[in-house]
Amino acid sequence: MDTMLLANLSARVGPEDTLWVVGDFAFGPRAKDAKWLNNLFNRLPGRERHLVVGNHDGQATQSLPWTSVSHTAEVADGNGAPSVLNHYPMITWHRARRGALHLFGHVHNQWMGSKNAVNVGTDVWGYVPVTIRDIAQRAKSLPQNRHWQDVERGVEL
Template sequence: MHWFTADPHYSHDRIIGFCNRPFPDPVAMNAHLLAECRARVGPDDDLWILGDFTAGRATGAERRTVRGMFHALPGRRHLIRGNHDPDWVCDLPWDSVAETADIVVDRRRLFLCHYPMITWPGARH
């Protein structure tokens, strides 16, 4: 099975205020996001993170926390690089890292990207 998520921003304290996330701090946010993911994604599933696994800048302690979050994620982990994914995040042992991906799920072609796409008004669905 394939699972898709975007912008978890693990350990990014300022994302809580920026996006009005209902958490008192990054520790609570990390725990909740990880629990929700682990409740759904199985060991043989593909987990696609469509960018911004964390915030770009991070201290040594924050990097250790983010690495721990990465290793706690279930399934085969794929990163579609976002604007806040620095090299040290991309260097984690992902099953794949790319700017975009073109995959087929249930005979449907999906184009994965961190950034929004615009389609033409007359496009067929």
């Protein structure tokens, strides 16, 4: 599996690209093996590599030489459109009323997300990395979260 995921990453992430891992970089007994983790990390493509911490990202994973390690991150695409990254799906987030997409994982293929909160887990994307453009396109095809009006009353998407 590692070989396939790394090959897919290398096919889509160039040497000048920025890579965001939205949690669960490694799992299982080897995820505590510093040598194995370093080898895996060193094979990642991209100029910058960021980790948004997931529930399986222990201290060994967080100690790798990431460009940044955080529990939540806010990023903008090339056009300035904001996205909020968190490993866990959230019902609302910073700038949600202003069109910020929320990108999450954790739930695997149990929920694809909604029109403003998209599951970016590799298992729901054919095990290939995705761009913000890919995510925004999928978001348009997803339904509004049924609880959106409960927390963001009067806000249409």
